[in-house]
Amino acid sequence: MAAAGGEAGVGPLAIIAAILLPPLGLFLVRGITPAFWISVLLTLIGWLPGVIFTLVVLLRPDLVPKLR
Template sequence: MPREAGIGAIVAAILLPPLGIFLVRGLGTEFWIGVVLTLLGWVPGVIFALVAILRPAPIARA
């Protein structure tokens, strides 16, 4: 279940982008996209991680 992003997750997203995503969203698709982008370059990984953790979580449909 996704949580809100705290200061720790934001700092983690800047230092190690996949960790920040994992702390907020867990091991989902966004985490693996973050891993790939971080391997391609630190800046794309950081940008994606901040966007992924700061945008609202999708609403689950019943």
């Protein structure tokens, strides 16, 4: 399933990684981007904020277009 904008869909490995260690999920899909560093910061504050942010960025990239 292709995401809007021509990007490849997010695989199950990235989703599992995003739940277990949120920055890893973003790194696997996008590499080191501003969204990755925000995910690191949120994960240091608390695991749940990091997971929520990472899943939103991976599954709904249209909600955070400037963090690509």
